[in-house]
Amino acid sequence: MVYWPGEGALKLDEFEVYVDPRAEWNQMYHEVWRIQRDFFYDPHWHGLDLTAAEKKYAPFVKAAGGRDDINHLFEEMLGEITVGHMFVGGGDFPKAPEVKGGLLGADYKIANGRYQFARIYNGENWNPDLRAPLTQPGVDVKLGDYLIEVNGVDVRPPAEVYKYFENTAGKQIKIKVSSQPDGRDVREVTVVPVADEFPLRNRAWEEDNRRKVDELSGGKLAYVHVPDTSTGGYLNFNRFYFAQIGKQGAVIDERYNHGG
Known part of the structure; x- marks a missing residue:
């Protein structure tokens, strides 16, 4: 005082x-x-x-x-x-002011006048940090499906696909998907978009690398990505290294290491 x-x-x-x-x-x-x-x-x-x-x-x-x-x-x-x-x-x-855009954890490509799901990221739905919106129980969306509607709004290029998901992160929304671009077999599903896809994409990148190392080495080499020299690196090392401890060697990937 x-x-x-x-x-x-x-x-x-x-x-x-x-x-x-x-x-x-x-x-x-x-x-x-x-x-x-x-x-x-x-x-x-x-x-x-x-x-x-x-x-x-x-x-x-x-x-x-x-x-x-x-x-x-x-x-x-x-x-x-x-x-x-x-x-x-x-x-x-x-x-x-921030408006959190929602993300479905997917890659899109433009095909037949629609946005088509080119890749769906699986994540780990038991892990809150790696929740994948399109692989939740009861969400019937398949690779190759077309995105027809978001909350009742027709979705078509050249409009930016992400604009349809503005202010939807963490909220239940309804989307319509179909195996056909004309929507003849349309299905409506409820999803909860995430605000950040990086964890999903990063885990997919790590798993892709692990499978590639396993393939090229004939199953002889393990793959471990070390994202930092702190908690993330410790968790990743324990996750990947000990699960592959029977291998003859290991590729330790330090790319994009954040330090620590």
Whole structure:
């Protein structure tokens, strides 16, 4: 609490501070270099001339149009030090209303004037993080089916297929599918789209790789993808390695490793 002598507590609820973003960014820019100068573990900064680097990137501060630009500038200039685990994040960003688009966990192709399901991702429906909308119990959608309607709206290219799923993530919706583009044997099913397909697509990519390694090695080699050196990597290693422990060797895939 803040007190004025004899006045009691000072109310801070309505305090406002004027901030000039460009002046703030300029101060931040020089503070970033000062922090590296004073606290970086190597007093020679991996051979980088810090004074010259600070001067080199300074003109870009004036050209910044927002905090995204400033963060990007910090990432680029700190990359000159060439050190791992040098991260940039945070800041004041404008917050726009978000509308979560729904995703069915599928690839589409345009055929016969319709969107056709070219691949349906299975996921692991016992795992909440890998729930696949089109392989849930009672959802009768097959590879090669055509998407006819979404919530009563006819679906046809060239309209963007994902526009029909705006604001549907996590909500029950009705879609109509058919084995024929004219919808002669149309079926209506209830599905719950997900907000993010990455887990489904990533697991499918890993399983595709595992099957390919098994095929090319004649069953002699295991395949293990290590997505990071944290929880995900630990879980994946235990999942894939010990399930294939009888193999003669293993392909350890470190692509797209996020670190940790």
